[in-house]
Amino acid sequence: MSRRLFVVGLSICLVGIASLGLAQEEHKHHQTMAEAGSYKEFSSGGAVEVGNKICPVSGEDIESMGGGSKYEYEGKIYNFCCPMCVEKFKKDPQKYIKIIEENMKKEITDIFGSKMSPEEGSHGHSGHSH
Incomplete structure (x- = not known):
């Protein structure tokens, strides 16, 4: 039972970390576009x-x-x-x-x-x- 909880908890953490990484990439893209906007x-x-x-x-x-x-x-x-x-x-x-x-x-x-x-x-x- 505790092993199953550990696997579920680890899976949730990995999904959360992956989501955070994608969110930062999206934010970086928006930052770049905002900087590019200054050239308009x-x-x-x-x-x-x-x-x-x-x-x-x-x-x-x-x-x-x-x-x-x-x-x-x-x-x-x-x-x-x-x-x-x-x-x-x-x-x-x-x-x-x-x-x-x-x-x-x-x-x-x-x-x-x-x-x-x-x-x-x-x-x-x-x-x-x-």
């Missing part, structure tokens, strides 16, 4: 979201580090995978803006095709308005 240096007044989904510094998906960071530069809000990439962007913004523009052109080309002209894009729309 932008104002909503008049700034335009560029909408880049790829970090211009690392080439990673913006969501790869858990939500990413935002930074406003010259009235535009750029997205980054992490705060470290924001710091690198600040050192040479024009270099990374060019990368963002190239990535977005490539994305548009991938969606619509490279040879689509304005005439091709408007075909099939005569006789009705949008």
Whole structure:
């Protein structure tokens, strides 16, 4: 009987310790995201979201580090995978803006095709308005 109580008590302790470890990991993640939030240096007044989904510094998906960071530069809000990439962007913004523009052109080309002209894009729309 006492052996069974010991095993049950030990099991409860192990589950409690494991839960505590997971809770600390979750807390650490939230701390990191809170720190990353300090890099969201932008104002909503008049700034335009560029909408880049790829970090211009690392080439990673913006969501790869858990939500990413935002930074406003010259009235535009750029997205980054992490705060470290924001710091690198600040050192040479024009270099990374060019990368963002190239990535977005490539994305548009991938969606619509490279040879689509304005005439091709408007075909099939005569006789009705949008």
